Amino acid sequence: MKRREFIKLSAAGCAALGAMELQGRGLFRPAVASGATAGATSQGLPGSLGAKEISSVCEMCFWRCPIIGKVKDGKLVKIEGNPKSPSNGVKVCARGNSGVQLVYDPDRVKYPMKRVGARGEGKWAKISWDEALDEIVHNMQNVKKKYGPNALAYFDHGASAEFMRDIFKATGTENYTNEPAFFQCVGPVAIAYLNTAGYLVSGTRQYIDMGNAKAILLVASHIGENIHVSHVQEYMKGLESGAKLVVVDPRFSAPANKADIYLPIRPGTDTALLLSWINYVIQNNLYDKEFVKNHCEGFDKLKESVKPYTFQWAAKICDLKPEDMKKAIDLLAKTRPHVAIHPGRHATWYGRGDVGRHQALSILTALFGAVGVPGGIYFPTPVKKPKAANMGIEVKESEPPVSLKTTYPYASMLGTPTAEIIKATITGKPYPIKLWGINGVNILQTIPNPYDTMDAIKKLDFIFCSEMLPGETAIWSDIILPDTPYLERYDAIYTYEGLTPYMTVRQPVVPPLFEAKSPYWVSHQLAKKFNLSCFPYEKEQDYLNIQLKPMNLTLDKLNAQGGLITFPAKPYRDSKDLKLPTDSGKYELYVEDFAKNKLDPMPKFIATPAAPVGYVRLVYGRMPMHTFSRTMNNLWLHNECPENELWLNDEVASKIGVKDGDTVVIENHAGKQSYPVKVKVTPGIRPDAVYLPHGFGSTSPLLTKAYKKGASDEFLITNYEADPFMGASSHRTDFVRLIKDGKTLNIPEIKPLPPDIPRFEMKKTA
Amino acid sequence: MNQYAMVIDLNRCVGCHACALACRAEWQVPVPYHRNWVDRLGPDKTPNGLSYTFWPGLCNHCDHPVCVPVCPVDKVEREFKNPKTGEVKKMMIAATYKDPFTGATLIEKDRCIGCGNCVAACPYGARYLNDKLDEPKADKCTFCVERIAHGEIPACVKTCIVNARIFGDLSDKKSEVYKLVHEKGAKRLSSKEVNIGPNIYYLGKKKDIYLLFEKCAPHKRTWENVKVMNEPSKRDTLLAALKKLPKFI
CATH class of the missing domain: 2.40.40.20 (Barwin-like endoglucanases)
Incomplete structure (x- = not known):
């Protein structure tokens, strides 16, 4: 399949399910909340009692729980969950509670700044917003004129970044959306499920019904150390209701402590375990024959391809006992179809084989018929998001003779692989990249080999970022724009498509401090300077009210009802109604499209090299x-x-x-x-x-x-x-x-390595 | 007597630290002090297998609070009211005391002289001397009695994302805390050496309770080293009084 066909297909499949929007913003923007409750104004009450309460949306992480900010004497004193929220309710996690200190961090970027020392030296002078934006516009125009539109690249993450993405898009560059979140995180799991189940089971959200599961499998997912409130709540609801827990992890993680069966697997060998389980489930008729017959494609090919993967073989590879492996899969199989095979999230582990690992998890889910049923993977409930005119831009991407997006068949879904941009910036090939804009992500602490990233930055004509805090990326920038923390701004309507769908709005709990400006304001100003038709509204409230109008709402009306409205969920399907959003309408155990792209159509065990001696x-x-x-x-x-x-x-x-x-x-x-x-x-x-x-x-x-x-x-x-x-x-x-x-x-080798696993070859240093 | 108590269920707790931070925000507890904390324990070996668990800790509002008798502040008479029955009782108290109707161990901040005796006496490290104030004062968890008085629940209980903290009145046989303590075997974090009736109880797998007790049960009779003068030091009393005077230019 070609890149563009893939986009179309994915877009069709996903739009049908409301799981994502491929146009512009979407995959990594989940649901969320807003609205304000008119708080009591009683004075002199202890603690946070009697504070003015304003509903909004957290962004201490991308899960974006609905919150209320509690303000006393103009100061944000506390954050709690929005009681209207059907997901987190009044609860927020440690980070959610600590949003207060993001606002009042004395190290915040306070003003627009221009570099005065050497790049990376960290010396700046305060400048005006007008000057900062003019610098950016001037440099973007210059670079485009000199090297063509693709010489501009934009790295982004989160709500701060979404408006400015369209400004880059408008320049005609193909490098306007390069989510480190995709290429450093969910890429492999997203591709695995999009091509088997047909929809994005794991992207920003994981549509896995742990709360109603009778057994849960976690492969290196360390829920509890990794907190997304409603996700943790669903996991705990499942455990409280008696779900058995199987955890596979080289490390005894927080969930391993809660597990009924813990498998301390050799790192890099998870797929071997999963393939031996798939083989065992097929050979011993533990799979859901009805589901496979009616809703799966490619079962015979799968059966044949997993035959070599026996417990005896996998036990040696994985350094596990065959009886423990059997006990775990028997336990999971017994509870089908109400078994939550967690799809995983962060999946960029070993390069080769990562898609296969999550494809194997997806296949196991299908074999258990755990699709669209309580306890299995479920379908997101689309929440229609009304649109306002010109809140984005449609342009034709320029098609360079060699596109960085076509190096890999499934890259274009979320933009250009970050590693490709860095390589092109260093080498100038296949085309030069001379300007980076960075928004909402500290790329040096996110993308592997920050030394390469720093080398690339040295080759740029211009680099700017929008930041709340002066991390590494800010240090390396020529211009820094002071971003507003999420508690100081409006930005968008957020929807949640999980088990408790809702719609809500982010809005400021306190006014911006210093000279910080909202991401919308920045993009509105840039659009004017570039003479673009997008982002025409003076104030955020203007487009929010337009967007809310079809629902018979205004910001005020929404706030009057607690800032959040809910919708009924439709996560499950009867077997007779089940049609998966794939080409065939069935769960694809064999992925034809992978084969067409000369990739493995079914998962294989590919040994990732083990540590060299002494490491x-x-x-x-x-x-x-x-x-x-x-x-x-x-x-x-x-x-x-x-x-x-x-x-x-x-x-x-x-x-x-x-x-x-x-x-x-x-x-x-x-x-x-x-x-x-x-x-x-x-x-x-x-x-x-x-x-x-x-x-x-x-x-x-x-x-x-x-x-x-x-x-x-x-x-x-x-x-x-x-x-x-x-x-x-x-x-x-x-x-x-x-x-x-x-x-x-040097680290001694206590667990001898089986001959099937090669060792990493160290580069000879001069 | 009523006794507020809390059961913390380690089977539910995921160690997220939300409790500690909601408390900090609610009561403006300055860094680095805490009223409410989470210590991460393990992974370590126990006789019941590997354990990786947590000590979510706070003031235990003990049956026999050793922090109370060490308070040197002059006693005054105070009237207490039973929140349930309206019954009234008079009692002589120093600056720190145990409320006769809720069992909460509390501090009368106005009269605290900041001597630090109670801080040193507590075997759980549950008190701190807030030296970020103009005049230092002892501070600690109050079971959020101030919030309870307004119909709210303790801040840590409210934010706990997995409902691992269960708060209630242990003297009420219908309460959930009563059931968890008397029927489910929730345990007090005590030792032979320090057994003063803490009212925070812990539920969990054997291995987790084992590790919690091994790492966190107090053994030092800390209060025995605190020198208590029968009368408050004249100097401290005078200083405290002076500090309360309006400031002159």
């Missing part, structure tokens, strides 16, 4: 009190967790003489070293992996709390492989050893 695989994950690398400077969250710890297996630690609480430096296979970090010695991680919570070790001295606190996993990821489907960058293909008191410590 160990670096894995990473989340902590519940932080979001990516965005919250480490938040006063309250920093206080809960100022730095990360490196998890090291206890047996390994005793062999190399490292004790719990020791400080070490982590060195990767390419000689890159981390800031000093404390070691957590634990039996809760395999000896062939070390684990580092993500996002710490900021290299920006302007983040006064986060600077040099802990170690950055991203700055140790220098080897990455491209996923052959969409060019996403792998994150678990790097290997490290430790340095303690200046002495290099």
